[in-house]
Amino acid sequence: MTETVLTHENPDEPNVFTQDMLGWEPWLPPMDEADLTERHWTALVQKGRSKMPYFMLLARDPDILEYRTRTDMDIFYNPDAGLPRADREMAAAATSRYNGCIYCASVHSRFATQHSKRKDEVQKLLDQGVSARIDPRWDAITDAAVALTSIPMTFGPDHIEALRDTGMDDQAIADAIYAISFFNWANRLMLSLGPTTPGEAK
Amino acid sequence: MTDVIDTLAGLPPESELRAARPTAREYAQKSYEALFVSVREGLMPVGERLAVTCFVAGLHGDTPAMEHYAGLLAESDAAGLSDAIAAAVAAGRTEGPYGAFPAGPLSAEDTPGMVFKADADALGARLAAAFEHAHMLVFHPRDAGRDAIVALTGAGWSATDIVTLSQMISFLSFQIRAGAGLRVLAAAS
Numbered sequence: 506m507t508e509t510v511l512t513h514e515n516p517d518e519p520n521v522f523t524q525d526m527l528g529w530e531p532w533l534p535p536m537d538e539a540d541l542t543e544r545h546w547t548a549l550v551q552k553g554r555s556k557m558p559y560f561m562l563l564a565r566d567p568d569i570l571e572y573r574t575r576t577d578m579d580i581f582y583n584p585d586a587g588l589p590r591a592d593r594e595m596a597a598a599a600t601s602r603y604n605g606c607i608y609c610a611s612v613h614s615r616f617a618t619q620h621s622k623r624k625d626e627v628q629k630l631l632d633q634g635v636s637a638r639i640d641p642r643w644d645a646i647t648d649a650a651v652a653l654t655s656i657p658m659t660f661g662p663d664h665i666e667a668l669r670d671t672g673m674d675d676q677a678i679a680d681a682i683y684a685i686s687f688f689n690w691a692n693r694l695m696l697s698l699g700p701t702t703p704g705e706a707k
Numbered sequence: 708m709t710d711v712i713d714t715l716a717g718l719p720p721e722s723e724l725r726a727a728r729p730t731a732r733e734y735a736q737k738s739y740e741a742l743f744v745s746v747r748e749g750l751m752p753v754g755e756r757l758a759v760t761c762f763v764a765g766l767h768g769d770t771p772a773m774e775h776y777a778g779l780l781a782e783s784d785a786a787g788l789s790d791a792i793a794a795a796v797a798a799g800r801t802e803g804p805y806g807a808f809p810a811g812p813l814s815a816e817d818t819p820g821m822v823f824k825a826d827a828d829a830l831g832a833r834l835a836a837a838f839e840h841a842h843m844l845v846f847h848p849r850d851a852g853r854d855a856i857v858a859l860t861g862a863g864w865s866a867t868d869i870v871t872l873s874q875m876i877s878f879l880s881f882q883i884r885a886g887a888g889l890r891v892l893a894a895a896s
Contacts, residue, residue, distance in 0.1 A: 508860040508869075510853060520811030532856045533866040565867040566750060568741035569874045572734045579730035586727050604804050605849030634816065653884050656803045656846065657768050660888055665895040675896055679724050682888030683731060690881035693844045697851035697873055 715886025754785030765796030
């Protein structure tokens with residue numbers, strides 16, 4: 506039997522990069538909460554994610570969902586040394602802007618703003634794209650995101666030097682590499698498994 | 708088991724560069740093992756996984772990743788596909804990311820590029836559909852829409868196998884970059 510592909514009327518699909526809350530719908534049927542086993546609940550990591558269609562779709566393969574989530578959380582939430590959270594979020598936002606994931610860019614630009622209190626500068630990245638020039642630190646992070654996200658990859662010693670010139674040590678640079686690399690994972694899932702939809706009415 | 712990102716980056720075991728993020732290190736490796744080593748019964752077959760993966764690694768042009776996954780392919784039941792995969796890589800190589808945005812102000816940034824057609828005679832219809840999807844996700848993920856999912860289901864892909872396929876291609880996009888990025892950092896340290 507051929508699998509059912511879901512349909513979404515989406516006349517107001519978001520078509521600009523924004524820090525507003527957006528929605529997301531799956532193209533394939535998520536799991537039903539009633540069908541979740543212990544393994545699935547563990548894989549969701551946070552119980553509330555059983556209300557989110559993205560995670561309930563990914564729960565169809567629970568092992569990779571859990572390991573993806575725990576990788577993600579350490580890269581972004583581990584406060585031990587390295588790159589400040591705002592800069593990790595900026596790396597995620599720049600990667601999402603460059604790959605073209607409007608949904609991921611909205612979430613992580615909001616986090617970048619929350620942690621940096623620099624909403625206008627974050628918006629500049631969204632409005633102007635990865636050629637936006639903001640300050641040496643964020644420009645070096647954006648340039649690194651472009652170089653490591655492009656194929657062929659062009660990330661090289663000059664990018665390391667530019668990051669180091671803004672006061673980043675090896676751990677901070679490793680964090681930037683992880684954050685950029687991880688969003689090459691996240692962007693592809695979000696972009697391919699369902700459309701972005703307008704956020705809830707405010 | 709040897710940590711694969713260490714292998715791709717050419718890092719010694721327990722390198723300082725990865726010491727402060729032990730959980731990311733552990734679960735990136737567990738992701739790899741869940742996708743390629745200890746695959747659950749009933750999910751996407753390992754031979755198919757390795758065929759798509761060698762194609763994805765080849766499209767990235769990253770030699771350590773290509774060598775690592777070619778080694779796994781050679782020991783799998785998909786070893787006979789290596790010539791067909793090499794031909795697909797040669798035909799599919801291009802530069803990314805490109806693609807179109809939802810119509811509107813961002814349309815000015817739309818960038819055209821290759822829409823890859825796989826050789827279904829060499830790969831079979833099911834794997835050919837997966838290669839076409841993989842090429843889109845690697846180079847122009849913002850073009851992926853409902854039609855791309857319909858193409859997979861039409862070639863016999865189940866919803867669960869599409870989830871696994873998507874996770875695998877996306878994971879590789881992470882793993883290859885983490886390896887390449889850390890390799891550059893280690894060389895500059």
